[in-house]
Amino acid sequence: MAAKIFKDxxxxxxxxxxxxxxWQITDEADIETALNTALELGYRHIDTAFAYENEHFIGRVLQEWFSSGKLKREDLFITTKLPLQGVHPDRVEMFIKKSLENLKLDYVDLYLIHFPVGLKYVEGETNPSLVDMQTEPEDHVGVWKKMEEQVDAGRTKTIGLANFNVRQIDRILQSARIKPxxxxxxLHVYLQQRELVKFCLQNxxxxxxxxxxxxxxxxKSLEEIGAEPKKLPDMLHDETIKKIATKHTKSTAQxxxxxxxxxxxxxxxxxxxxARIKVNIDVFDFSLDAAEVKALDDLEVGEEARVCDFKIIPALLNHPEFPFSK
Ligand SMILES: NC(=O)c1ccc[n+]([C@@H]2O[C@H](COP(=O)([O-])OP(=O)(O)OC[C@H]3O[C@@H](n4cnc5c(N)ncnc54)[C@H](OP(=O)(O)O)[C@@H]3O)[C@@H](O)[C@H]2O)c1
Structure with a gap:
């Protein structure tokens, strides 16, 4: 079975x-290691977010690659995200400008709304305590119009969504001038999101x-805020995945x-x-056959296997636009 190296x-x-x-790389030396290793190995797509508080470190590393002549801006695909405090029509432009300044870029390739629920924003207080955060009423259509304006202004090549459900995406599609x-x-082997994927690919x-x-x-994130650890799905040691990995002389991650x-x-x-950054991109020289794909399909657990449920911000849960089951 084929796997495309690029998506159009x-x-x-x-x-x-x-x-x-x-995400979770907030140390400058770690960003340098991760990005320099990745770029040397041929990664050309970087995901960050205003909320990850590392855009300025990423910007610094990218500048070094550009000024040394090893890469040009157009060789890279950079994604960043509108933070939850920016999910309001009045704040989209301000936050994309902050991200571009941090990243030292004139444009990003993809700008995503990080989450379908907005949080109140107080200037200068980008990271208030999670328990104190208050939500905003929903205005996805108004926010999307402002996202479209960022494409018109050349600040981003394309726009999109993160963590939205089918109903929420559909509402945007009804009014969008520029489609997501x-x-x-x-999305992983234990949380396959089949209905959502089908809807997106069809659109x-x-x-x-x-x-x-x-x-x-x-x-690690829960520990930092003093919350109880969560029981996580352990796919890296799943016996079915291990068996398939052994057959291909690959790792379970691959x-x-x-x-x-x-x-x-x-x-x-x-x-x-x-070493992990290296193996994670070394996935284009083997192929899973139909029986192996079926065995992996059968590992679906569903909603219970969701890890990033955003429940660490209690106010989100009570909002009618909270996108996941509670
Ligand atoms: N839009 C959103 O709301 C959202 C939410 C979550 C994540 N994301 C994006 O998606 C990215 C990936 O998701 P994630 O960070 O949640 O989780 P992930 O990529 O599924 O897992 C990362 C973890 O796996 C370890 N790891 C990486 N490669 C490995 C390998 N080959 N073998 C064994 N362990 C390996 C890493 O450890 P080391 O780093 O110690 O090597 C790290 O602890 C994020 O960094 C972020 O850019 C977006």
Whole structure:
């Protein structure tokens, strides 16, 4: 079975199918290691977000690559995201400008609404305590119009959504002048999101799978805010995946990523470990056969396997636009 190296986006833009994720990398040295390793190995797609608080470090590394002449801006596909405090028509432009300034770029390739629920914003207070955060009333159509204006202004090549459900995407499609190019959602062997993927592909947008390895580092975030650790799905040690990996002399991570590529998805594995960054993009020289794909399909757990449920911000749960089951 084939797996595309690039996905076609509107305007002739090509999105590389393996992307390096950068959530939870807040240390400058770790960003340098991760990005320099990834770029040397041929990664050309980087995922960040205003909320990850690392855009300025990424901008610095990118400048070094550009000024040394090793890469040109147009060689890269850069994605960043409107934070939850920006999900309001009055704040879209302000936040994309902040991201561009941080990243030291004139434009990004893809700008995503990070989450379908907006949080109140107080100037200068970008990261208030999670328990104190208050939500905004929903105005997805108004926010989307402002997202479209960012394309018109040349600040982003394309726009898209993250963590939206079918109903919410459909509402945007009803009024959109510029259709979403992409939906980014948690998606892995245990949480396959088949209905959502079918809907997106039918409507012509690319689905990007975040936490493709099941986010084994998630409890680090809970620990930082003093929350109880969560029981995480452990796909890296799943016996079925191990068996398939052994047959191909690959790792379980590589099998999970290859599975997503063969489903016509883009995957964003995150790592700060050079050996892992290397294996995570080494997934184009083998292929899963129909029986192996079926065995992986059968591992679906569904909603219970969701890791990034955003429940660490209690106010989100009570909002009518909270996108996942509670
Ligand atoms: N839109 C959203 O709301 C959203 C939410 C979550 C994530 N994302 C994006 O998606 C990216 C990836 O998701 P994620 O960070 O949640 O989880 P992930 O990529 O599924 O897992 C990352 C974790 O797996 C480890 N790892 C990476 N490669 C490995 C390998 N080959 N073998 C064993 N372990 C490996 C990493 O450890 P080391 O780093 O220590 O090597 C890290 O702890 C994020 O970084 C972010 O860019 C978006």
């Amino acid at each position: 986006l509107p305007g002739g833009l090509k999105m590389p199918a393996i992307e390096i994720g950068t 190019a992409c939906l980014q959602v948690e 012509g947008f690319v689905v990007v799978a975040y936490s493709p390895l099941g986010c084994p580092g998630y409890n 099998v999970m990523l290859r599975y997503l590529l063969q489903r016509d998805l883009v995957a964003i594995p995150k790592s700060v470990t050079p």
